[in-house]
Amino acid sequence: MRNPRNDPLVADSDVVEGAGPERTCVLTRACRPKDQLIRLALSPDGVVAPDVRARAPGRGAWIGVGRAELDEANAKGKLRGALNRAFKSQGVTVPADLGALVETALRQAALDRLGLEARSGTLVNGAERVEQAARQGKVHLLIHAADAGEDGNRRLDQAWRVGGGEPQGVVFPEGRTILSMALGRENVVHCALTDPAAARRVRHAIDRWQAFIDPLAGLERASDGGSRPADLTKNEGNA
Known part of the structure; x- marks a missing residue:
């Protein structure tokens, strides 16, 4: 009978959850490992878009909140202000349906x-x-x-x-x-x-x-093999 907690769950080339550099959520300012956050990227024309695989070039901003909180922050203008600071720009355009775009990408x-x-x-x-x-x-x-x-x-x-x-x-x-x-x-x-x-x-x-x-x-369960609630929190204006 195998013990899953003793299994080598990842090869060297795999992303190990909770490992690696941390980033700060632009909304909550909570610091988390990058793999627990969602990266947002900026298009050449200044439109924010989800970059859930964290592969887009240039500066990135990170969010670590659920969709309901993201939608609320977007509707109130809080998200735009945070992203302007993260991207060091006052011309950032945040789509009204950014929450839906992130969910679709995930x-x-x-x-x-x-x-x-x-x-x-x-x-x-x-x-x-x-x-x-x-x-x-x-x-x-x-x-x-x-x-x-x-x-x-x-x-x-x-x-x-x-x-x-x-x-x-x-x-x-x-x-x-x-x-x-x-x-x-x-x-x-x-x-x-x-x-x-x-x-x-x-x-x-x-x-x-x-x-x-x-x-x-979600995420907390994957890190310990249990069925605990997740925390989706992460980074700031660093790539």
Whole structure:
């Protein structure tokens, strides 16, 4: 029986959550590791856009709040003021729907990550195959579609515990239709990652998304293997 807390969850090339440089959220001023924040970038014409993969060139600003708080700060003008300071400019344009743009980008990043892992052969789906792998201690991350039945979830959660896994799987923020499309497979209700590094990457992508749409879910769970509330807080006007 494996102990997931003793597994090497990441390879040297993987991002280790909570490691690396920290940044400061422009709204809360809370300092967090970069991988727990969302980077915003500035286009050449001065329009703010989400850069959830943190790859855009130039200066970046970082936010570590959920969507509701971001939308409120945007509506009140607080966000624009903070971003003007972060980008050292008075001409920053903040889209009224920035919260929706960030959510869409995080959602797409999670779906893309799932698709990549599915194509690499590190993901299994189908209740029977998932249950068998879980009982054999081969599952490093168990995922249930949002519309999966409670009985099926409980059965697979129990199988994962028997195999030395965590108390319960992750409930994906979308139903089986979207999950199936992301994986390029039909009628995916439950799936599992059998590679520890792949599980870490997928979990972090899902947790970032969940932490933005629901601050009571997400990032903290990925760091300790439990099911604790998340905190999506991060950086400032540094790239």
